[in-house]
Amino acid sequence: MPAFVPSGIITLTTDYGLHDPFVGIVKGRILAGFPSARVVDLTHAVTPFEADEAGFWLARAWNEFPIGTVHVAVVDPGVGTARQLLALVGGGHLFLAPDNGLLDRVLRAVPVDRCHRCEATRLATLGIRARSHTFHGRDLFGPIAAALACSRVAPEDLGPEVRLAAPQHVVGTPGEGTVVVVDHFGNLITDIEATCLGALNATGVRVGALDLPLHRTYGEAPPGTLLALVNSFGLLEIAVNGGSAAAALGAGRGTPVELVARDRRS
Amino acid sequence: MPAFVPSGIITLTTDYGLHDPFVGIVKGRILAGFPSARVVDLTHAVTPFEADEAGFWLARAWNEFPIGTVHVAVVDPGVGTARQLLALVGGGHLFLAPDNGLLDRVLRAVPVDRCHRCEATRLATLGIRARSHTFHGRDLFGPIAAALACSRVAPEDLGPEVRLAAPQHVVGTPGEGTVVVVDHFGNLITDIEATCLGALNATGVRVGALDLPLHRTYGEAPPGTLLALVNSFGLLEIAVNGGSAAAALGAGRGTPVELVARDRRS
């Protein structure tokens, strides 16, 4: 069982938003447990209650951080119910999240070493307990992350090891997918992997009744026009050079997207 | 007079928003005065000019931070006029804010040791002065916080001690209150304290024509339905499991809320 060696860095991914002081309060609890923690916000704008969206980004971002980072993800509609907290160790990183499917995509992206289920009795011996039924970011996630990141607690101190089956990846028709994220620029990020384009000899992308050309980057299309490209996360993306594809197409999460192959007649 | 022993941690609570670089500039001034300061954003989304809202959150968040934290709060519609800056010491923490009522709720939540009124002449001897009439976060609050947090200046160096009377808490009819904050999830946070529920033997909550059941946490109500609960700050809250109570009820700040007692006939 490889030990987890913390770097002192903690990332936060939540659906708390930045309107209220919830994120700041979690950071307060982290600093109370580990005054020299370095905390980085990954995003707090996950769609409320959409645990899978948090996993989508965490699976693509974790490896940009130093080995030894503790990644805390709290999208937790079941807070205060019987759902458990998981501490997953893999690739030299640690992931702390509720056991509600949030880590499904992380399981497919990280070479998992082991996973521990946090037990209330173990946490209690560490002085960590739920003061409320509704804000476990403050009560549990923050203090646990601090204890792990400062080496006061090892993942195996939190509870028994559990075996997580990597969830079955639903494979659809090759070359067909949907928009999974609309980013700040209005770019439409799909679930079509870059590898699929080569395999299918794709020459373009169809969205609704429109066929869009494939380019290497935004600036290769004329300003204001639609294009498709492989984005920096290895996923097919629909964009407008200098504009918003979401606005131009009236498209969003769930919009179907289809690769157009070289030999296709349409 | 107990000395204030800083931890090197500074929190920021403002109505500056995150659209412009105002918060970043305040942090620049803090780092210019104290390069190893650790600065945490509590919130910058206080409703513009609503000093009381900043106090509401500060009174509920301060104690989650390590002893020795300097809490800076700038909601300051009177910037550049004769209003003074206050440095309040209590519970081992320090609060720096304009003298405009912002600290009223903090005064009721913190065991106050003493309060100093910042004097321009004293600040001048410390090299701190207003370069503008409109951005004292940059000119005064940031530099003063840095000087306090790095022990270069003690609160008593800022100006004379002043006596602040804890503001009279307006007590309304028990079991009646209003929504004071709508949070990021659309939860309606009221000013009805948890203690009130037991005292009145409350079994539910009335909003408009609706009677809502009291639950322990969100996930105990069926998905998509309205509920009431005691939230993590000890206040009555109206919520929807997996949704937005503000949207479901068309309610917001100021909406009246009433406890329904066991013996009530309606």
Next chain:
Amino acid sequence: MPAFVPSGIITLTTDYGLHDPFVGIVKGRILAGFPSARVVDLTHAVTPFEADEAGFWLARAWNEFPIGTVHVAVVDPGVGTARQLLALVGGGHLFLAPDNGLLDRVLRAVPVDRCHRCEATRLATLGIRARSHTFHGRDLFGPIAAALACSRVAPEDLGPEVRLAAPQHVVGTPGEGTVVVVDHFGNLITDIEATCLGALNATGVRVGALDLPLHRTYGEAPPGTLLALVNSFGLLEIAVNGGSAAAALGAGRGTPVELVARDRRS
């Protein structure tokens, strides 16, 4: 050639927004290269693709940070095309930005020592390369900033020195200008410099058909009324005491503003 002596502080100014984890990922790359970097967000809400807006704020904010700060600005519609990255040294600070006009206003505000153009071959010898055509914040800007801020790399290691001509400042009719930024409060920040007011003996400001009085600060006007003032950045600003001038006037970026002089008959 004066050496650049880093302070370990890095500021970030982008149009990435805070909705997606893009900013967090850049910080991950910075910490991967320089674990004790102190990173400050200046703003991530620059209007998408408006490089000049990033320069506007950077030119007004840089000097509030300690000498030795690395200022990273990424508003980069040409990402992945032939545009180069620039590392500008001046006033003891370093500015890293794409060569797309973003630094034009910085050039006028900073005493420039020298500017280097980053070359891909030099970056490659430092282990820094573009892994994508669309996210150079992650691939290049973050790692370069980390290398500079921890003294592993000097600006001159990045590529050859280039001579940048300070862009010609377009001087319009004295006393006439436009709104260039609408801030979080709805204040209208114009491009009319404070010095212009004295030179013209200005007594008021005209916006549309309205003549507004000049005040020292917001609170000197009656609550809810329009006023003009010289703001904390030395620029003429239109505001409402306790409200939003943008909402009151229906005005925004580009709205014309004119000084009214003492001897003016209207």
